[in-house]
Amino acid sequence: MTVRLADINARIAGIRELGTVVNAMRGIAGARAQQARAQLTAVDSYAAVIAQAIGRVFAWAPAVPPSAARRGERSAAVAFCAEQGFAGAFSEHVLGAVPPGTELFLIGSRGAAIATERGITSRWSGAMPAATAGIPNLARRIAEALYAPIAEGRVARLDAIYGQWHAGQGLSIARVALFPLDPAAFPRPADANMPLLNLAPETLLRDLTADYIHAELCRAALHAFASENEARMETMAAAHRQIEARLSGLELTQQIxxxxxxxxxxxxxxxxxxxxxxxxxxxxxxxxxxxxxxxx
Known part of the structure; x- marks a missing residue:
């Protein structure tokens, strides 16, 4: 009887240590998600300013031909999956939203491992940074990997696929078109004042497009960063409930x-x-x- 009680005490101690680890992971995920949400407002404002500038170019230089997808050319997608584990089915949902035959640019080490298990190949892959401070550099690296296939005409359409977390509703998958630019999607200026242009409209539109894609990649990465950590918080909360239930059962057995x-x-x-x-x-x-x- 003494040996059995000692075994139960050891199991209780082990589960309590596991609970400490789970609570720590939950706290870290919560802090990261909050940090990403706080920075989304700034990135949204930055992308809106660039979109407004593109809208002005389309309004005042209608001769600028918008890029258009050409039949027979491939589409590409930047999919933002999970970097680490314990995020539930986060990566599976993102990969499930990638259309078949799409040239894949994959972000997230855990997502890359799941894609390999499913036999999904990617043209390019990268790791999600551990902190939001590294997201602009990640967006720059993605853009550099995208420029060559776009410039060579091998990619006619580019989408960003990432997770968005909604309080009380959970995870949803967003798919945003990054290229080609749709003139109707950009706001037109309310005033009729023509700005002073020091660049040719074609050159200006090309540079603004690069900035716009970079801003949208930053926004998608921040949403993915926040939603991955929100998913991890939910998983850790479920694990915490299971640990509490297990502890209650073991403590009752211990008393008996x-x-x-x-x-x-x-x-x-x-x-x-x-x-x-x-x-x-x-x-x-x-x-x-x-x-x-x-x-x-």
Missing amino acids: VRQEEITAEIIELASGEMAGRARYRNHCEYNTDFRKAATG
Whole structure:
């Protein structure tokens, strides 16, 4: 009985240590998600300014031909998957949104491992940074990997596929077109004042397109960073509930086993006391009979 109680105590201690690790991972994921959400406002404003500038170019230089997809050319997608584990089915949902036959640029080490298991190949892959400060550099590296196939005409359409987390609703997968630019998607200026241009409209549009793609990649990466950590928080919360339930069951078993051990000790003590009293009575009766025989 003592060995069994010791085993239960060891299991309780181990599960409590696991609970400490789970709570720490949950706290780290929460801090990272909050940091990414706080920076999304700035990136959204930056992308909106560039989109407004592109809209002005389209409005005042209508002769600039917008890029258009050509039939027979391939589409590409930048898929932002999970960098680490314990994020549930986050990567599976993102990979499931990639259309078949799409040239894939894959972000996230955990997502890359899952893609390999599924037999999905990627043209280019990279790791998601551990902190949001590394996201602009990641977006620059992705853009550099994209420029060659776009310039060579091997990619006619480019999408960003990433997760978005909605409070109370969970994860949804967003698919945003990055290239070619759709003139109707950019806001037109409310005023009629023509800005002073120092560059040819074609050159200006090309440079603004590069900045716009970089800004959209940053925004997609931030959304993916936040939603991955939100998914990890949810997974850790479920693990925490399972740990609490397991601890409650083990603690109840511990109480029962301890009570059984105490009961066994009491019975053993009581049995020893009764046996001692029986021996004492037998001894007294023996002495009495002996005296009677001696005096008889």
